[in-house]
Every structure is written in C-alpha cells, then in structure tokens.
Amino acid sequence: MKKLLLVFFLPVILLSSTIIEGWVTGEGGEALEGANVFLEGTLDGASTDKDGVFGFVTEETGKYNLQVRMMGYGEFRKEVFLKGETIKIEASLKEETLESEGVIVKASSFTTGEENGVTLTPLEVLTTPGAAADICWAIKTFPGVQQVEEGAGLFVRGGEVSETKFLLDGANVYHPYRYESPTGGFFGTFSPFLLKGTFFSSGGFGAEYGNALSGVLSMESLDLPSERLVSLGMGLANLSVMGRFPLSDDIGINFSGNQSNTKLLFDFNNIEDDFTEYPFSYDLNLNFGWRYSEKGLAKVFFFKEKDNVGVALEDPVWGGNYYGTEMSNLYNLKIDHALSDNSFLKFNVSRTDFEKKMEITSGEEYILDLKTTDEINQTKVVLEKNTWISLKVGGSLEQRKSYFIGFTPSQEDTLDPSVPSNHYDREYKSYVGTVFMEGTSFLPYGLSLTSGVRFDRDSKSGKNALDPRFSLSWNVAEEITLSVATGIFHQFYEPWRYDPDYGNPFLDPMKAKHYIVSGTWENNGGMIRLEGYYKDYDKLMREHDLLNYVSSGNGYARGVDFFIKKSFEKIEGRVAYSYLNSRRNWQDYPALFPPDFDITHNLNVILNVSPTPDFQVGAKYMYATGKPFTPAGGDFRSDRLPSYLTLDLSVSYLYSFFTDNLTVFFFSVNNVTNRNNILGYYNGDRNEPIESSYGRLYYFGVSFQM
C-alpha cells in the first residue's frame, strides 16, 4: 500500500513543490529579523534574515494557512494555495502592547492608543511621592501639565482645566474630580485600583477623541480577574476594601469601596484649618465581566461616589460658611467583540447621574443656594479593521440634561449679602452627535501616517464642528523616533451657556489648532523626549455687556516639554520640565494677557530608591512659576505670585505575615520643608496673602492583601 502510494504521488510531489518567499516588516516599515514564517500544521518554514527576507520550499499542496510569528508582535496569517507556483508574501506585523495588570499612563502621544509614550506602571502611580495614589496627581508630574492649583485639575499646555476630557471605558466623564471647584477639584474621581489602563495625551490626539481643546485622559476598567484577591487598607484618612473574584473561567467580579475622612489627618498634623465640615467622601465600585465567547468580552461597570465639605470663608470684608456636597453614579455597559481575525467592534452605552448642592451662608442668611443635576446618556460604536491600513470608524450620540434650581449672587466674585441674587429654575437639554474616521498607514523608510477627521453637531447651539487631524512619525533609527502632528480641535460649551438670559444661544464652539514637533529616544530602561508645540486658540468666550458672552476671544500657547526617565537596578528617576508661554484675550481681558494657567516654568523631579526589594524610598521635588495676578493699584495681570515649591517624601515597606499575604506599610511626608506657598492675594493686596493650608503633612497607613 505504501509503495503504491509513493509511486502514485511521487510525480505530483515533484511537480508541485512550491517556493514561498517574501519579507516581513514592522508597522513602521522596518525589516524584522528572526520572524518565524511557516505553514500551519507543518514544520515547513523559514526565519527571516536581517533584511526581513525569507524563502522556503514546501512539498505540500492545496490550501494552507501561512503564519508569521515574532515575539512582541501580533500574529500574521494568510491563506495560500500551494500548486507549484511561487508565492510572494509581504507581511506587516503589528507591535503588541504589553499587557499590564494595572495603570499605564502614556504621556503626549501622537496617534491614538498604541503609540509608544511615557509609561508609568501601577506601582509607580502608587509610589509617586506626594501623589496620594491619585491618577490625576500622578499625571501632573508629567511634562505638559501645569501646576496651577493645589489639586487634581489637569491644566494642559496653556489650556484651561475644562479643556481636558475624561473617558472611562469609552463613556464621557463630565465630573472627573472630587470636591469640584472652578480649577478642577481636589482628587480624581476614580482610584487607580479600579483601572487596567490609562491613556493620556497632552495634545495632537486622534479623531476618536473630540469636544476637547487641549488634552485627553482615557481610562479603562479592570478585565476579568485571574485569581481571587482581597485587600484591606487603612490610613490616617482612608479606609478601603477591594476584592477580585473569578467566578469561573469566563465570569468574574471586581469590587471596591473606599471611604475617606480627613478629620484625623488634620488633627494629627495639628493643622489649623477652616473646615466646618471635614472633607468626607466614599465610593463604591462593582465591575462585572463576562467572556461570552472566544470572540468577546462584556463588562458592566457601576460606580457611585459621594463627597461633602464645609469651609469657613474668611474674606477681609465679610465672613461666611460654604457647604458643598456631590453625588455621582456611573453605569456603563461595554462590549468588545472580534468580528474576524483583524476586525473588532467596540460598543458601549452609559448613563451618568450627577448632583451637586452648594450653599454659602452668612449667619442665618443664605447668600448662595444652588442645586445642579446633570444626566448624561451616551451610546458609542467603534469599528476597527487592521489590514495594510489600520482603519477606525465610529460614531456616538450623547444626550445631556442639566437642571439648576436655587439662587446665586448676581455679581460673580462678590459674596456680599447686600448684593441682589439671580434665581434659577431651569432645565437644559442637548444632544451631541459625532462621527469619526481615522486611518494609519505604513510608508517606506520607516514612516507612518495617521490621518483622521471628525464631525460633531451640537443640538443646543445648532453648530457643527469639523476637525481634521494628522500625524506623521518617522523611525529614524531603532531607538529614535521623530514625529509631527497637527489638527483642529473644537469644544462646545455646557448647555446652560446657550441660555439667552445667562449666556448666548449663538456661541460658536471654541477652536484650537495644534502644531507639535517631537523627538523621542528610547532604549531599555531609559527614555528622553523633547517636544515643541504651538497652539492657536480662536472663538474663545468674551464677556459682553448686552449679549452676556460672545465668541470673539482668541489666544495662543507655545512651549517646550522635556522628559527623561531612567531606571537602574535599585534606583529609578524621572525629570519633567515644561516651558510655557500663553496669552489669551477672553473673559473680561482688555487684550492679550497671561491667564492664570500661564505657568512659565514647571519642573518635577522624582527619585525612587529600593535598597532591597521590600523597601522603597521616594522623593519628589516640584517647582512652578507663580500665577499671574493683578496687583492692587497696578496694571492688569502685571505681576506674579511667588513660585510654588514642594518637596515630598514617601517610604514603603513590604512584609509577609503568612503565605499569600502581602502587607505594605507606608509613610509619607508632604511639603517636608514646611514651605508657606502663596495661592493668591485678596484684592491683589500683597499684605493679604491667601496661604496654602498644607504645611508639612504626615501620613501613614497599611494595606493588607491576601
């Protein structure tokens, strides 16, 4: 039988040996050496040489799958028909983003998502001294984010705080800060423990992100837990519990609860404060994941947060009390589904309920009493296809309802009880519809081009925005990448700004043009990045006597960001420096003047040392030029506050009491030198400084994991 077969097949085999040859490149067009090219189910194949070229002969015939595999890259697969004719293959492999178990923060990236950027591992967020395990605080240590206030607010490259947009699992997050204030808030709403990854861009971001003039922070929640984990934490101002429970291979739950009560913290540190009610907050999170098939994962994310604070207001003219409370709920369903080997569908539907109450009282009298509710419903669909060009097409529809009831003093900044009040009882409803498209293609010589366009329509103003975006990057050498990016960015106002009584129904969306040039050198354990940018602002809001506001403001921001990161065996350090020059003619400015967030120099130096694996000491030094202000009797915005400086230290020690246990003891000192930072002057009078209430601050705690 065997002999017969052999005789029978021999001529066929001889006739039909097939040559397969070709070359393998990375996304940037660079040749990949050592890629394994072979026919599925056989040992027939070859490895690519240093030019990425391969060639082999096979005696198989018929239909086969040709695979290309290379460590650190995604798989390439192509069906081939073997019939004796030479087959030529051109394979481009996509670099895989390393999966990480915690937060990855990427700074200033020029395309969406997978671009190499500045990354922070989860523990780096937690061990960034002075960052209080807060994502926003950790991001503030990156270049391009200016230190404007003592808080979490992300002021990006000469942009105002509301110009940085937040997303969670694709859902727009309009209230990303706790203890909200006009400059953001004191902490970020989401703790890093809830997140798998975070993408941060300080400009030139892709067409998927819009309705944002300056920056984007996109967070992704945890996926299915792989093993059971329970963790308890306790600190001077914090109690937390967290659990990850795999229910089966395909179903799992992550939950967490945090409570933060700062009274003990202030008492322990003997800090004289003006709190009538100490900042108190709690949050609960439930994240349910289900891998319904090999092809997809569905996630239901629920998050609830509540916080309140009361402060005695000490104005030289009058005294009063402020009380504020906030509550927010976020529900999000997200489905990631693979339609085929190279196409994906991402879908999410979300709802946010937010409620905020503010009161200012003077004695028995209410000067301000305002309740705001915000309801946001959003649906988003994104389709991705990766072939010779990687294509992303998507759209979203968002409905936003805001409701205001109560009264505020009629003159902003004047809380004098004798000033008359404005009364509100209004509901605003708006829809924003978006479509976008973006493609990345790889060109010869290590070039890659991303171009995209996005269209938004806002129902409240009836205005449209069309944003083209481009970025080109060039892989000059293995370790060096040069990029340029440009684009138009629009941002609509919150619905109430279009109210004819308090705003103007005909406001145009604000507009910015970004021009960015960047060079990155990266090798194992080290990175240097230098970026220059110019941003041209237009259609900014200006105050107007008759129309309240008009869209005739403008401005610019230009600057240089520098970042260097290097880790050695036991030491890891990074330095971020930003130079910024920003001018705006907006609000009540008579001409182009430096806004509050024009911080000329901003420097962060961070050093972490672990003499032994279980012991770590970290230090952070931060310097920022003082904010511009108008001195009493002086010219408009002609002076600056003293520089803002802090030195923070942190120490952590790991210990295991029994198998499977991890206990972390941590201790930190913020503002070690007890510097008295000045946050402003009452009425621009240098004799009436507004001082920071954060002198030297000690904090300690323990986290217990099993």
Next chain:
Amino acid sequence: MERVLLVIVITLASVGIHAEEKVTVDKHIVTIKAEQQEAVDKGDIEKLKEVSTKLERLSTFGDKEWLVNYYIALNSYRISTIAYDDKAMSEKYIESAKESIQKSIKGKDDFAESHALFSSILGMELGFKPQLGMTNGIKSGKAIAKAKKLDPENPRVYMIDGTGKLYTPKMFGGGIDKAIKLFEKAAELFKKEEDRGIYPDWGKEEVYVWLGNAYREKKEDSTAIEFYKKALIVNPDCGWAKEILKEIDLK
C-alpha cells in the same frame, strides 16, 4: 472503475496521513526535546532560538498543544537564563516564557510540570521587576504548591521549589538550608526517574549544580565543587557545571 479506485486510494491515503500526523507530533517532541537539551548543555542561544521556531510550528499541528507550549516556555526560560547578562533580551524572553506557560496551563490545568515551571518563571521575572516583589512571590508560591499537590513525587517540582527558596530571604520563608533539603529530596527522586518519552525529564544534573550553588552561598566551596563534579558525572556535557568549575579555578 479506475476513478473509483483512485478516489478510494486518495481517501485512504489522507486518512493514513492524518493517523501518521498524530504520531509525528509525539515523534517531533522527542526529537526537539533532545535538541533542546543539547543546546542547553552548550549554552547555545542560536540553537535554542531554532528550537523555538520548530516548537512554534509544532504548536499548530492541533495535537498536544499544551505540551508543546510547555516546551516553548521552557525554551524561552532557558534562553532567558543563558542570556542573563543581556538584560533586555533576557527580560523579553522571560515575558515570552510567562505567556507560553500560561497558555499551557490554560490548555491543561493538572500538569504539575507546567505549574512548577510557571513558579520558576515568576521568580525570574522578579529579578527584572523588583516592584512585582510580593505579588509574584505569592503567585510563585501558589504555583509550586499546586505542582506538589498534583505530583508529589516529581523531582523537578522540588528542585524548582529549592531554587525559589535559595533566593528568598529568610523572613519571607526562604533560606539556604531549606533550599538544600529540597535539592536533596529532588536528587533522590531524580535517581528513580527514567526516560519519560514526550514528557519532561530534564534536571538530573542541574539539581547537583543547584546543590553546588547553595553550598557556595554558604561559603563551603569544597562541598560545592564535589556537587559540580557530580553534575558532570550524571551529564558529562553539562556546560553550566563546567563553566562554574572553570570560574572557581580561575580564582
């Protein structure tokens, strides 16, 4: 009639080929396993990379994928240890080893060898990312415990447990003496182990190198040398033992 015969012959032939393929996966594993051991003895990274490409191809045969993945992981782990001085490369391969062993465990959860190797890989990863410290330590401990439960008589499980203990500080439950006890137990079990065909049977000589290493840590060089020599008796090609002996000689 001739046509019909042709169809029958072709059908039979393809059935025959399929039946043969099943055998070939096993056959290939045995051959590649031997090549792998030879490359490890010689410390030949290029050869190990070749073994990797072969194993990768073998993993698409649709048979015993989990076992092939085990060998892929072992191969990457070997490259990582041999290339240890090239941090970037070593780290890349240990990450790849981790991915492959996780695939293997996903394919077959009750194979003691893969849990033991996983434990070892986590320990190695720790060397590159000290910040993973405790999390990896815990995972590694869990993996080795599981391996012991699945196969309490497996010498590699005890050897790997020993290597973990050797580099774990005493306060976290490690220590040289604990490690030596485990290596001794492993050495006893290795004596009983025979050729295991397609299944892993590496480590017979390595256990003596580890014993040597442990005694060197204890500053008992003469005992250590005895063990290195013993390793060479078990496997005269053991490059690792030769290299260490040369290094000691030079001092």
